[in-house]
Amino acid sequence: MTVAPPERAARSSLSRYWHSLWLLAKRDLRVRYSTSALGYFWSILDPLVMAGIYWFVFTQVFKRDVGEDPYIVFLLSALLPWTWFTGAVSDTTRAFIREAKLVRSTKIPRTIWVVSLVLSKGIEFVASLPVLAFFVIISGAPVNPNLGLFALGILIQGVLTVGVGLIVAPLVVFFRDLERAVKLALRFLFYASPIIYGVTNLPEQLHFWAAFNPLSGIFSIYRSAFFPEQLDWFMVAVSAGMSIVILCVGLLVFKRSIRSVLKEI
Amino acid sequence: MSHSELATAQTALDDAAVISVADAGIRYRRNRRARRNFKDLFSSRARRTRPGEFWALRGVSFDVRQGEAIGVVGRNGQGKSTLLKLVAEVMLPDEGQVRVHGGVAPLIEITGGFVPELTVRDNVYLTAGLHGMKRSEVDARFDEIIDFAEIGDFLDTPYKHLSSGMKVRIAFSVISRLEEPIMLVDEVLAVGDKGFREKCYRRIEELLAGGRTLFFVSHNESDLRRFCTRGLYLNQGELVLDAPIDEVLDRYNADYAEV
Numbered sequence: 467m468t469v470a471p472p473e474r475a476a477r478s479s480l481s482r483y484w485h486s487l488w489l490l491a492k493r494d495l496r497v498r499y500s501t502s503a504l505g506y507f508w509s510i511l512d513p514l515v516m517a518g519i520y521w522f523v524f525t526q527v528f529k530r531d532v533g534e535d536p537y538i539v540f541l542l543s544a545l546l547p548w549t550w551f552t553g554a555v556s557d558t559t560r561a562f563i564r565e566a567k568l569v570r571s572t573k574i575p576r577t578i579w580v581v582s583l584v585l586s587k588g589i590e591f592v593a594s595l596p597v598l599a600f601f602v603i604i605s606g607a608p609v610n611p612n613l614g615l616f617a618l619g620i621l622i623q624g625v626l627t628v629g630v631g632l633i634v635a636p637l638v639v640f641f642r643d644l645e646r647a648v649k650l651a652l653r654f655l656f657y658a659s660p661i662i663y664g665v666t667n668l669p670e671q672l673h674f675w676a677a678f679n680p681l682s683g684i685f686s687i688y689r690s691a692f693f694p695e696q697l698d699w700f701m702v703a704v705s706a707g708m709s710i711v712i713l714c715v716g717l718l719v720f721k722r723s724i725r726s727v728l729k730e731i
Numbered sequence: 732m733s734h735s736e737l738a739t740a741q742t743a744l745d746d747a748a749v750i751s752v753a754d755a756g757i758r759y760r761r762n763r764r765a766r767r768n769f770k771d772l773f774s775s776r777a778r779r780t781r782p783g784e785f786w787a788l789r790g791v792s793f794d795v796r797q798g799e800a801i802g803v804v805g806r807n808g809q810g811k812s813t814l815l816k817l818v819a820e821v822m823l824p825d826e827g828q829v830r831v832h833g834g835v836a837p838l839i840e841i842t843g844g845f846v847p848e849l850t851v852r853d854n855v856y857l858t859a860g861l862h863g864m865k866r867s868e869v870d871a872r873f874d875e876i877i878d879f880a881e882i883g884d885f886l887d888t889p890y891k892h893l894s895s896g897m898k899v900r901i902a903f904s905v906i907s908r909l910e911e912p913i914m915l916v917d918e919v920l921a922v923g924d925k926g927f928r929e930k931c932y933r934r935i936e937e938l939l940a941g942g943r944t945l946f947f948v949s950h951n952e953s954d955l956r957r958f959c960t961r962g963l964y965l966n967q968g969e970l971v972l973d974a975p976i977d978e979v980l981d982r983y984n985a986d987y988a989e990v
Contacts (some may be wrong), residue, residue, distance in 0.1 A: 489860045567843030573820045
């Protein structure tokens with residue numbers, strides 16, 4: 467004779483995925499904000515200080531002929547999303563190492579360890595947008611309907627960041643040096659991306675190649691809300707295509723290496 | 732549905748394996764510092780063994796039906812915990828297949844999911860949630876979980892401030908309330924004071940009586956005899972004997988006596 471254990475309502479794997487994703491993102495935010503007195507302000511302080519430095523250097527010290535006016539709005543509209551990208555990518559280098567115990571004892575789809583980091587940094591990004599709004603209002607920058615494209619920018623950037631994370635996270639487990647290499651690459655990418663300047667400030671022959679940095683198209687979307695001439699649909703299309711390719715490569719790398727990752731951690 | 736049809740359906744359900752392991756194998760590198768290249772990392776799972784690698788488990792096959800209590804026996808380093816991890820699906824086999832039908836409550840590294848900075852309350856919701864419980868389900872069991880762990884006064888204390896005994900107690904309490912049909916237990920019961928250990932044992936017996944399937948790894952002979960009906964004897968990564976637990980333990984003791 468056997469007694470059947472009580473059946474629990476079956477949940478679809480998709481709803482479980484979202485549930486776990488949400489729990490982990492919420493946990494990350496809660497830990498970050500419950501352990502520091504300034505909490506939320508740290509997430510906006512970093513881009514603000516950076517913006518302050520660049521604003522001072524390029525408008526007060528040097529005669530600036532890059533970007534657009536008001537420069538602070540021009541800067542922040544790329545610097546805030548950059549903070550999301552760089553924060554999420556550097557977090558994913560430690561995704562498996564930091565969560566080793568949980569990964570070893572919990573059976574949840576393993577892409578969640580990467581996606582939840584991108585999500586929690588993404589939530590911080592959205593939460594930092596009032597800062598941009600504040601500077602738009604006090605500098606009186608005109609806002610145009612391209613503001614609605616923000617959602618598209620967030621979507622493409624999310625795809626790109628998850629893709630990069632899926633490549634980086636498993637590889638760092640095997641090649642620890644990669645963690646520092648990624649930091650260096652991110653610093654390089656900061657200057658190689660149109661953040662303190664716009665793509666139009668680059669020499670003519672570089673315009674085409676700049677489009678192959680997926681961040682160019684993404685930042686041009688955000689900026690077009692205040693500077694409509696920054697929007698370049700060719701760049702947007704290339705960056706969307708590149709982001710999807712990177713995501714596919716990421717999924718493939720992740721799938722092929724996860725078996726070894728689980729043994730290693 | 733007539734009575735006999737119901738009975739047939741029930742039998743079919745009983746006969747279906749809840750855990751089915753077919754020719755499973757997993758290999759590790761012997762030397763962590765061994766040179767590693769990208770080709771290794773992405774190589775397909777069915778390649779030949781290279782020097783410097785060994786099979787922690789190989790050619791292991793067995794089926795577990797619902798309600799069975801399985802004890803895994805073997806000396807240290809013979810693949811017991813690895814087998815448990817394969818069944819928990821937190822490791823993937825390099826060859827063969829491991830199929831698990833139904834949810835699993837893994838009592839493996841039970842404190843792993845707990846976040847030191849968060850309160851006990853938050854941690855209970857987080858850990859239960861990650862193992863697939865809905866918020867409302869946790870709500871319904873919350874008091875039971877806290878009562879069992881006997882830490883009612885520390886609900887809003889950060890987890891890191893608990894004593895190590897309390898940490899294990901709350902962790903066991905959460906995982907053992909997952910209501911999953913399969914339980915995996917890996918020596919966790921070696922910790923905690925005698926009173927609480929006995930409480931954990933009673934909880935496991937309660938779950939077994941409720942028709943749950945148990946997969947138990949231990950060195951403790953009396954625990955194995957107490958809970959398990961069937962034994963798996965692992966030696967050097969191979970399944971040497973799959974028989975009733977008393978037979979398996981006798982064989983193990985006999986082998987061990989010779990050494």
